[in-house]
Amino acid sequence: MLNAAELREDGLSDLVFDNAIGRVHVPKAADVLAERLREQILSGRLREGDQLPAERALVEQTGLGRSSVREALRVLENQGLISKRPGRNGGSLIRRPDRASIESSIDLFIRGQKLRFRSLLETREAIEPASARLAALHRTDADIRGLRDAHRQLEDAYGNVPSFLIANVRWHLSVVAATHNELLIAFMTAISHAMHAGTDLRDFNSDEVRTIVTKAHRRILEAIADRDADAARRRMERHVSAYCEQAQRKAPEGVDADGAGEE
Amino acid sequence: MLNAAELREDGLSDLVFDNAIGRVHVPKAADVLAERLREQILSGRLREGDQLPAERALVEQTGLGRSSVREALRVLENQGLISKRPGRNGGSLIRRPDRASIESSIDLFIRGQKLRFRSLLETREAIEPASARLAALHRTDADIRGLRDAHRQLEDAYGNVPSFLIANVRWHLSVVAATHNELLIAFMTAISHAMHAGTDLRDFNSDEVRTIVTKAHRRILEAIADRDADAARRRMERHVSAYCEQAQRKAPEGVDADGAGEE
DNA sequence: ACGCAATAAATGGTCTGACAATATGTATTG
DNA sequence: CAATACATATTGTCAGACCATTTATTGCGT
Numbered sequence: 001m002l003n004a005a006e007l008r009e010d011g012l013s014d015l016v017f018d019n020a021i022g023r024v025h026v027p028k029a030a031d032v033l034a035e036r037l038r039e040q041i042l043s044g045r046l047r048e049g050d051q052l053p054a055e056r057a058l059v060e061q062t063g064l065g066r067s068s069v070r071e072a073l074r075v076l077e078n079q080g081l082i083s084k085r086p087g088r089n090g091g092s093l094i095r096r097p098d099r100a101s102i103e104s105s106i107d108l109f110i111r112g113q114k115l116r117f118r119s120l121l122e123t124r125e126a127i128e129p130a131s132a133r134l135a136a137l138h139r140t141d142a143d144i145r146g147l148r149d150a151h152r153q154l155e156d157a158y159g160n161v162p163s164f165l166i167a168n169v170r171w172h173l174s175v176v177a178a179t180h181n182e183l184l185i186a187f188m189t190a191i192s193h194a195m196h197a198g199t200d201l202r203d204f205n206s207d208e209v210r211t212i213v214t215k216a217h218r219r220i221l222e223a224i225a226d227r228d229a230d231a232a233r234r235r236m237e238r239h240v241s242a243y244c245e246q247a248q249r250k251a252p253e254g255v256d257a258d259g260a261g262e263e
Numbered sequence: 264m265l266n267a268a269e270l271r272e273d274g275l276s277d278l279v280f281d282n283a284i285g286r287v288h289v290p291k292a293a294d295v296l297a298e299r300l301r302e303q304i305l306s307g308r309l310r311e312g313d314q315l316p317a318e319r320a321l322v323e324q325t326g327l328g329r330s331s332v333r334e335a336l337r338v339l340e341n342q343g344l345i346s347k348r349p350g351r352n353g354g355s356l357i358r359r360p361d362r363a364s365i366e367s368s369i370d371l372f373i374r375g376q377k378l379r380f381r382s383l384l385e386t387r388e389a390i391e392p393a394s395a396r397l398a399a400l401h402r403t404d405a406d407i408r409g410l411r412d413a414h415r416q417l418e419d420a421y422g423n424v425p426s427f428l429i430a431n432v433r434w435h436l437s438v439v440a441a442t443h444n445e446l447l448i449a450f451m452t453a454i455s456h457a458m459h460a461g462t463d464l465r466d467f468n469s470d471e472v473r474t475i476v477t478k479a480h481r482r483i484l485e486a487i488a489d490r491d492a493d494a495a496r497r498r499m500e501r502h503v504s505a506y507c508e509q510a511q512r513k514a515p516e517g518v519d520a521d522g523a524g525e526e
Numbered sequence: 527a528c529g530c531a532a533t534a535a536a537t538g539g540t541c542t543g544a545c546a547a548t549a550t551g552t553a554t555t556g
Numbered sequence: 557c558a559a560t561a562c563a564t565a566t567t568g569t570c571a572g573a574c575c576a577t578t579t580a581t582t583g584c585g586t
Contacts, residue, residue: 042375065540092567101371112305122393291568318538319538328568331570
């Protein structure tokens with residue numbers, strides 16, 4: 001294998017390289033292979049459902065060791081580009097990455113950065129009204145059935161705060177699902193996880209709040225069913241911003257999304 | 264290591280397990296370790312800047328083989344949770360995941376799913392007006408300087424369509440940057456890459472279009488500088504939706520974002 | 527005592543070879 | 557012919573060696 005060491009066996013070339021280029025980047029074998037395979041997959045030269053060569057075949061083709069090949073495949077698997085199966089006729093099946101990897105990386109980001117809860121609310125305020133509008137435009141009858149179902153669950157869970165919260169999240173996700181926009185769906189799903197974890201149950205502890213929420217949902221649902229994009233959007237905007245205001249009033253400055261209700 | 268084989272050395276338990284539980288999931292060693300380390304990092308028991316034990320130390324502590332340990336670390340590195348350095352005093356440094364991993368997973372998703380260009384436009388229509396509003400609310404003086412700088416670049420690039428396009432993207436990213444909302448920044452950055460790749464240069468080929476764009480930007484910038492949230496949002500909404508309409512007119516039904524302008 | 531060069535040590539990166547676990551195809555046998 | 561046993565192909569895992577890279581330590585010359 002050719003690498004940087006051979007490029008500076010004397011002090012002269014050392015100087016040249018450090019001055020002229022600076023910080024020569026030495027890629028790792030596994031990364032190079034992963035990159036090559038990724039391009040082959042994304043460019044369509046390898047199609048979904050096809051099988052990658054077996055590990056040992058890749059070892060032969062690439063001249064790399066099996067550990068490097070395995071690390072490359074591990075990365076691709078992690079990115080949702082392949083899925084592996086052991087056993088005869090097993091191997092690496094080529095897949096198209098789905099929402100899962102987006103969602104997990106957003107989740108990691110939110111948890112890792114200890115993002116302010118306000119950031120989540122702001123993002124939600126951006127996405128949900130637009131989603132309601134798109135849902136009204138693109139919804140199918142099946143979407144409406146799903147929404148009505150989610151609404152029923154919300155009403156059924158009225159007396160149980162944790163269940164109500166879960167049903168609430170599910171309702172909002174149903175709206176986004178009706179947009180048929182995979183990107184918005186992925187964003188909202190990821191945010192929902194964190195929001196749900198970071199929401200203080202006491203926010204929904206009053207009958208009044210739950211009644212208002214349910215009524216607002218009803219009206220939004222009707223607008224979507226009627227394909228009234230403007231109304232859907234306007235109502236959703238009100239609904240979300242009302243909630244955000246309430247949350248802001250409670251915690252005026254940056255509170256972590258760790259869900260441990262203080263004060 | 265204990266695994267599924269020992270649970271069904273006779274047909275009886277086989278039946279029991281297949282009927283009662285179905286599809287026993289056997290986690291892989293590397294995934295288990297990665298999960299453990301990830302939780303330690305995210306929970307804060309291992310702090311940013313700390314070092315993970317060396318690979319060979321982890322081998323001893325976990326009882327796993329080095330290849331499994333390495334695959335686990337490779338996954339964590341890929342998720343932006345650690346970064347590795349060779350050499351004495353090298354090792355695995357604990358990091359907080361940044362936007363990079365979100366952006367790359369969104370990018371993979373967009374390319375892998377061959378997402379309709381319309382989906383990107385819709386998402387942009389959701390995010391940008393909200394961003395303009397937040398930028399007006401949260402901007403600092405430095406943000407304004409950055410925006411004016413980006414605006415100057417746009418004007419300078421007026422005559423050169425590819426440069427104009429790049430400066431245009433940069434201007435929009437500057438707006439989102441002024442929101443100081445890491446999540447929105449990550450979303451827009453990721454979408455911008457794909458949008459830029461998928462935009463037909465001819466969309467900006469007329470002087471008229473470029474003049475309109477520049478003027479709209481100017482007015483949005485002023486609103487943000489004046490902290491006029493409503494105006495900023497309204498103007499951005501108009502600006503973006505005008506562009507979307509134009510793009511829709513050109514390609515009324517789902518066109519892949521591969522940038523190869525047909526028709 | 528000081529500075530610099532050679533050497534050692536610690537660590538990630540890679541290869542090889544072996545065996546285990548798993549899943550499927552194929553032959554064998556009652 | 558069906559159920560079972562065996563063969564085979566594949567991923568999963570481990571162990572050990574050696575290479576590459578970086579830093580600490582040592583030792584030597586001045």
